[in-house]
Amino acid sequence: MTFPLWLLALLFTALVFYTDDYVIAGVLPDLAADLGVSEPQAGQLVTVFSLTVALSAPVAAVTLTRVRRSTLFTVTLTLFTLANVAAAATSQFWILMILRVVAALCAGASTPAIFSWTARQAPAEKIGRYISVVAMGVTGAIALGVPIGTTVAQLWSWRGSFLVLAVSALVALVAIRKTMVTDVQGDDEIPVTHQLRALTAPPVALTLGVNVVAMSGSMMAFTYLAPFLAGAAPGHELRAVAFAVSGVGGIIGVWSGGVLTDRIGPRPTIVLALLTLGTGCFGAWLLWSLAPLDSAMIIVLVALGAVQALGAFALSPALTALLSMTAGDGADAAIALNTSGTYLGVTAAGALGGVVLATQDAGAVVAVSGAIVCLAAGLFALTARARPHPAST
Numbered sequence: 001m002t003f004p005l006w007l008l009a010l011l012f013t014a015l016v017f018y019t020d021d022y023v024i025a026g027v028l029p030d031l032a033a034d035l036g037v038s039e040p041q042a043g044q045l046v047t048v049f050s051l052t053v054a055l056s057a058p059v060a061a062v063t064l065t066r067v068r069r070s071t072l073f074t075v076t077l078t079l080f081t082l083a084n085v086a087a088a089a090t091s092q093f094w095i096l097m098i099l100r101v102v103a104a105l106c107a108g109a110s111t112p113a114i115f116s117w118t119a120r121q122a123p124a125e126k127i128g129r130y131i132s133v134v135a136m137g138v139t140g141a142i143a144l145g146v147p148i149g150t151t152v153a154q155l156w157s158w159r160g161s162f163l164v165l166a167v168s169a170l171v172a173l174v175a176i177r178k179t180m181v182t183d184v185q186g187d188d189e190i191p192v193t194h195q196l197r198a199l200t201a202p203p204v205a206l207t208l209g210v211n212v213v214a215m216s217g218s219m220m221a222f223t224y225l226a227p228f229l230a231g232a233a234p235g236h237e238l239r240a241v242a243f244a245v246s247g248v249g250g251i252i253g254v255w256s257g258g259v260l261t262d263r264i265g266p267r268p269t270i271v272l273a274l275l276t277l278g279t280g281c282f283g284a285w286l287l288w289s290l291a292p293l294d295s296a297m298i299i300v301l302v303a304l305g306a307v308q309a310l311g312a313f314a315l316s317p318a319l320t321a322l323l324s325m326t327a328g329d330g331a332d333a334a335i336a337l338n339t340s341g342t343y344l345g346v347t348a349a350g351a352l353g354g355v356v357l358a359t360q361d362a363g364a365v366v367a368v369s370g371a372i373v374c375l376a377a378g379l380f381a382l383t384a385r386a387r388p389h390p391a392s393t
Contacts, residue, residue: 006121007133009175010114013073014137016168017107020084021049021346022141023165026150026243027158028226034158035093039227040354046223047350048097049104054344056108061116061336064109069117070180076106077173081166088162108343112336119324119335125262127324128317132258135316136251150240203326204334206383208341210270210376211319215345217372218277218312220353220365221284222246223346225305228284228362232291233298242302249306250313257314266322267384273314274377280308281370288363316342 024031024045032042064072083103090096114134122130152160199205221228225246229238253273260269283304287297320335327334349369356365 003130003133004121005179007118007130009172009179010118010134011137012168012175013077013172014111014114014134015141016077016137016165016172017080017111018138018141019168020080020103020107020165021046021053021343022222023161024049025223025225026239027153027161030153031158035091035096037093038358040358041093043223043350043354043357045097045100047347047354049100049107050343050346050350052101052104053108053111054340054347056105057112057340057343058337060109061112061333061340064113069113070176072113073110073176073180074173076110077169077176080106081169081173084162084166084169088159088166108340112339115320115339116335119320119331128258128261128266128321129255130258131320132254132261132317135254135258135313135320138250138254138313138316141247150243154240199334199337201327203383204323206379207319207322207326208334208338210380210383211315211338212341212345212348213372213379214274214277214312214315214376215342216348216352217281217369217376218308218349219346220349220356220372221281221308221369223350224353224357224362224365227357228288228366229301231362232288232301233293235292236298238298238302242305245302246305246309250309253310253313254316256310258317260314261318261321266318266325269318270315270322270380271377273311273318274373274380275311276314277308277311278370278373278377280304280306280311281366281373284308285363285366285370288366291363 024042028039028042031045032039035042080103083099083106087096087099087103090099115131118130118134119127148161148164150161152164199208225242226239229236229242253276257269257273260272284301287293287301287304290297293301320338323334323338324331352368353365356368
């Protein structure tokens with residue numbers, strides 16, 4: 001299957017934005033030590049970034065509808081580049097926090113537009129696969145971005161990771177300007193009342209809730225993966241390989257999620273994804289009880305990370321397609337808020353995971369992650385019984 005160049009440009013743009021959020025997970029110990037803060041405190045950089053995106057994305061989805069997409073990406077990627085250059089230069093944690101907010105505002109304005117544009121332009125029979133291509137930007141951030149950032153941090157410093165992101169944003173900007181030549185104007189403006197009606201319809205609202213809860217569970221384990229690995233296998237430097245293997249599992253998951261969505265439908269795909277995600281979480285928790293792990297068990301632990309990522313990222317195309325099918329005229333708004341919900345889930349993951357890590361241990365973080373995934377499964381079961389709003393007259 002061949003894909004249009006604009007779709008590949010959006011894939012790379014998503015990769016840059018999501019790497020900027022998740023790269024903290026790969027450099028967490030180095031950044032914390034350099035800036036003189038604890039690892040739970042440094043983990044809140046993920047929380048702040050994700051919370052900012054979660055709050056700004058719905059506003060951007062409503063207020064920037066009529067802005068030409070390529071123009072929007074040009075502005076946000078330029079500001080994003082400057083914010084990352086400044087982040088690489090600062091020696092103050094509070095300044096870095098502010099710069100994370102600036103970068104997150106750029107991501108919040110762009111990410112919903114990336115997914116809604118893709119869903120709008122995709123052929124009806126290929127919407128799952130087109131969305132999965134863009135969603136690979138998320139998994140690519142784990143498979144490529146985070147391990148590369150971790151390697152740069154080990155060879156140079158964590159600051160080099162932000163400089164790499166700044167250069168990558170400029171490359172994404174050039175790709176956008178060269179390929180998105182058909183967006184001569186923005187989308188038609190959707191009345192706020194229509195968007196609110198779409199969001200409050202029980203099937204849509206519950207589906208959005210499933211995404212928030214499931215992402216909270218999966219990203220809690222991922223955000224604090226570094227201390228988990230250090231506790232489960234002391235004396236072994238596993239961060240780069242574990243993030244890479246998880247990324248490979250995520251890439252397989254997001255593509256499989258898109259293909260399965262097109263073939264068997266989004267609902268069965270979501271069920272399979274949640275089962276897989278829960279297996280990865282609880283399997284890792286059981287191995288924690290055997291720590292310190294020997295070489296064979298370390299391989300199993302890293303493999304379970306891939307299983308967890310496979311399930312987590314298979315959800316993205318399936319949930320997006322389900323919202324596209326059930327939200328009617330408010331589909332674009334629902335897709336945008338689903339993206340916002342992803343970041344809200346990451347926000348909750350960073351905050352709650354930090355509390356658990358500070359009061360318990362990294363094994364407890366993974367156990368809580370598995371419990372949250374079970375909650376997401378129960379919430380999804382309710383969507384089958386939910387009824388849409390009566391048709392407007």
